[in-house]
Amino acid sequence: MLDKLPTAEKALFDAYKERDDPLCLPETRVEVRKRIRAWAYGSEDSCIFWLNGMAGTGKSTIARTMAREFHGKGHLGASFFFDRTDRDVAHARFFFTTIAKQLARIGNTALRRAVCDAISEHPDIAQKMSQDQWQKLIYVPLSKLKPSSPSFPLVIVVDALDECDNSHDIMRIIPLLTQAKGLPDIKLRVFVTSRPEMSIQSVFRRPEITHRDLILQDVPREIVDADICLFFYAQFEEVKCMYWWLQGTSPAQEWPGIDNINFLVQAAAGLFIYAATVCRFVKGENEDGEENMLSSEERLALFLPSLHSYCSVGDSAFEIPLASHTKVIDEMYARILENALCRAKTEQNRKLLVTTFQQVVGSIVILSEPLPVPSLARLLGISEANKVYHQLRHYHSVLDVRQDLSAPVRLFHLSFRDYLTSHDRCGNDDFYVDAKGRHEMLTHRCLQLMADLKEDICDLKNPGVLVTEVNPTTIAEHLSPEIQYACRYLTYHAQRSGTKICDDDEVHNFLQNHFLHWLEALSLMGRLADAIGFVEILKSIVLVSGLPKFA
Numbered sequence: 001m002l003d004k005l006p007t008a009e010k011a012l013f014d015a016y017k018e019r020d021d022p023l024c025l026p027e028t029r030v031e032v033r034k035r036i037r038a039w040a041y042g043s044e045d046s047c048i049f050w051l052n053g054m055a056g057t058g059k060s061t062i063a064r065t066m067a068r069e070f071h072g073k074g075h076l077g078a079s080f081f082f083d084r085t086d087r088d089v090a091h092a093r094f095f096f097t098t099i100a101k102q103l104a105r106i107g108n109t110a111l112r113r114a115v116c117d118a119i120s121e122h123p124d125i126a127q128k129m130s131q132d133q134w135q136k137l138i139y140v141p142l143s144k145l146k147p148s149s150p151s152f153p154l155v156i157v158v159d160a161l162d163e164c165d166n167s168h169d170i171m172r173i174i175p176l177l178t179q180a181k182g183l184p185d186i187k188l189r190v191f192v193t194s195r196p197e198m199s200i201q202s203v204f205r206r207p208e209i210t211h212r213d214l215i216l217q218d219v220p221r222e223i224v225d226a227d228i229c230l231f232f233y234a235q236f237e238e239v240k241c242m243y244w245w246l247q248g249t250s251p252a253q254e255w256p257g258i259d260n261i262n263f264l265v266q267a268a269a270g271l272f273i274y275a276a277t278v279c280r281f282v283k284g285e286n287e288d289g290e291e292n293m294l295s296s297e298e299r300l301a302l303f304l305p306s307l308h309s310y311c312s313v314g315d316s317a318f319e320i321p322l323a324s325h326t327k328v329i330d331e332m333y334a335r336i337l338e339n340a341l342c343r344a345k346t347e348q349n350r351k352l353l354v355t356t357f358q359q360v361v362g363s364i365v366i367l368s369e370p371l372p373v374p375s376l377a378r379l380l381g382i383s384e385a386n387k388v389y390h391q392l393r394h395y396h397s398v399l400d401v402r403q404d405l406s407a408p409v410r411l412f413h414l415s416f417r418d419y420l421t422s423h424d425r426c427g428n429d430d431f432y433v434d435a436k437g438r439h440e441m442l443t444h445r446c447l448q449l450m451a452d453l454k455e456d457i458c459d460l461k462n463p464g465v466l467v468t469e470v471n472p473t474t475i476a477e478h479l480s481p482e483i484q485y486a487c488r489y490l491t492y493h494a495q496r497s498g499t500k501i502c503d504d505d506e507v508h509n510f511l512q513n514h515f516l517h518w519l520e521a522l523s524l525m526g527r528l529a530d531a532i533g534f535v536e537i538l539k540s541i542v543l544v545s546g547l548p549k550f551a
Contacts, residue, residue: 053216056273078102100137114141147185281397370408439497446486453517500543
């Protein structure tokens with residue numbers, strides 16, 4: 001019965017895509033985690049804890065750490081990690097159904113039965129409003145549970161609520177979750193993290209939304225700096241071990257030195273994303289054949305010279321002027337990207353690197369869903385996937401590029417996309433990504449790939465066969481990841497490119513020739529219900545009316 005509930009499996013804290021994401025070091029974020037535990041296991045009325053902070057302050061790392069801790073104790077009811085870089089988890093369409101399915105699987109037979117009964121009584125619940133889903137799938141089943149002794153909390157962890165792409169959904173989710181305080185016998189707690197966006201702040205300011213909150217910027221700077229310092233020490237020890245294992249040598253024992261670590265801590269300005277990105281950059285890649293590959297010492301030095309100007313000779317207490325969090329992040333990304341161009345030996349080679357960056361990295365930052373390197377290459381019309389992989393390795397500190405080519409290429413942090421797509425922040429035309437232009441290019445490439453769609457594309461030779469009876473391997477063989485991507489996100493890219501459909505243009509011709517083939521592909525992918533939304537988007541961007549094939 002639970003299988004009838006559509007869910008966003010990627011949203012779970014321990015989903016496959018999250019497998020290598022960092023957790024807090026045991027000695028860091030001690031006070032913050034202590035306060036979260038005190039709220040979760042305490043007796044206060046506030047059933048929601050809102051942890052908010054600017055980009056790069058470590059909210060998601062704390063959320064993953066607490067989710068894993070609650071899970072280990074058997075007190076995690078559910079988790080939902082929003083991610084704006086992945087359309088599957090950038091919306092709240094399956095938020096409550098995903099939460100409900102996890103609650104039903106925590107091991108309580110009565111709760112599982114109650115959720116299954118709700119699905120049986122309301123088979124169309126997934127198409128109902130969020131209020132109905134909350135009430136019928138979560139609130140009512142939980143209200144039927146008997147009190148336990150002792151009374152342990154059941155915690156729901158919701159990370160990056162600000163990355164939900166619909167502010168109206170956010171406005172609905174928080175008030176509904178607040179109703180958890182009305183459960184008579186179950187202690188349901190909801191731990192939420194987000195940036196302090198105005199839409200979210202406005203909801204939490206309502207008098208009826210009782211909650212506990214913690215602003216990460218309000219944590220004393222000396223505590224944050226101490227945590228970042230511990231992080232740097234741990235990461236640089238890993239660098240030494242890695243180089244010893246790979247090369248039989250390592251940097252000097254005293255490297256990088258306490259002064260340099262103090263420099264970096266001050267430069268981080270309280271931002272963990274700065275520390276994590278710099279450390280990934282310093283670790284580098286074991287790139288065979290790279291004649292001008294920098295050592296770890298040389299990589300670290302790129303972040304040090306400009307900092308020395310902020311201290312006087314012999315001064316051990318380095319004071320760097322407080323900068324805005326975006327300026328700190330922007331300068332860090334600029335150094336990393338400029339270093340990639342330093343590999344160019346000629347102006348022609350430099351231009352090629354810029355062109356490749358725009359084509360590949362510029363597309364990655366606006367994709368609706370991460371793709372593995374081979375599929376990414378085919379989506380972009382690049383014949384050799386290895387060339388794409390080789391180029392992406394230059395950006396290993398900002399992009400998660402695995403040696404396993406079947407693994408999707410992901411951004412380590414959304415701030416990288418924010419930086420590249422803002423001309424004011426990036427300020428360098430070599431790296432600035434014109435999002436509208438990239439969407440236009442991807443719209444064209446999606447249409448080119450989808451031109452290969454045809455009737456009975458999986459060669460089933462049985463028009464009446466059920467999708468559930470088709471071997472998934474057969475579907476994968478005929479509908480590659482990049483074609484499935486094109487089928488799902490053509491309208492997304494078309495809408496954001498500013499495309500207007502005109503008579504006899506590329507989109508119109510595709511619809512006339514392949515609209516039914518597109519529907520067949522979506523059906524085989526289990527995404528036929530999405531077609532309604534796709535058609536609505538297409539209708540909204542029609543410039544000239546009268547497209548009989550799809551209107």
